[in-house]
Amino acid sequence: MPKMFSKAPAFWERRGPISLLLWPLSFLFGQLLRLRKLLNEFDLRGKKTARVPIIIVGNIRVGGTGKTPIVISLAERLSELGWHPGIISRGYGADTQTAPMLVTSDSDPTLVGDEPVLIAKRTNNQFPLYVYPKRKQSIAALLHAYPEVNVIISDDGLQHSGLVRWPAREGGRDVEFVVRDQRGEGNGFLLPAGPLREPLTRERDATLIMGSAASLTAKADEYFLxxxxxxxxxxxxxxxxLNNPQAYKTLDDMSLAYSGKPGRTRITAVAAIGNPKRFFSDLEKHGLKITGIGLPDHSSFTPEFFQKIDADCILITEKDAVKCKDINDARIWVIPMHLNIPEDLLEWLQTILHRPDPNRYTL
Incomplete structure (x- = not known):
């Protein structure tokens, strides 16, 4: 998310005086995007693509839409099918790096980003994972160190012009996924009047909808046409x-144990992710009565922060948990998030990955 917005402003969700006032800036931003696309297409044939297929899991809306669980599940399922995935990410906070860095579950999230550390932890370091703002260099480093890798998954990168690819829709074998959550596209404006980094009609090989398709906005026909x-x-x-990962409780157990007295909520949920409201809403759907504390995406935590929370139980996301390994508070419980990749998606994806390289370029 742009640094000028530590949290998504409310006016991004609907058109009103503020968004209309900022619309001329959005129009200018859109013109710059068109110019950049034209320049990239003009010079595309002079650039080299990677020697393995690239799967980009990205979004056009600023802020998290649930890409990380998709990256994890894609890597695991492709591995089960005999592929050897590698993963690349920009790495939030990795601007001080001078070269691509291999991430493990023990890496410092303040240096390489919380999402890459979460991916490494959840997959038990099964897949080589490199972070660096310049993804082309990450790919080169990864393939040099791990030549057995035959498909790369990029956590975000749709807007990264240095990541050269020929998408499947153009006859290539690289795949561009746009992830869409239940917030949709807000007011439909580009930054800064709205939440979009690219126009609503941005090309993609497929859209991945996080959650129920029944809750799509009225613009769904236009969006998916x-x-x-x-x-x-x-x-x-x-x-x-958190401080004893071998200890488990079900959400039903928590609901019974911390049902609370009238007038008091004994469970507090904390989330520093792109869409904290989704986390809180999902907890409430499981029957938990919570007080939610939403923080800007990628926020860090201190023991003092949690000490000030008056609650018997504190629930956090796995993404936030990787930044709390030095915090010893028995009240904190981590809620993992999982998803399953549909079989029809895997079948379609494999038909693309098995295509012969149409360009025979090497990185």
Missing amino acids: GRRAFTLRPHFGRPYQ
């Missing part, structure tokens, strides 16, 4: 205690 879409349904895993 002539495009492939798959619905993914994330679900909570079994909560575990």
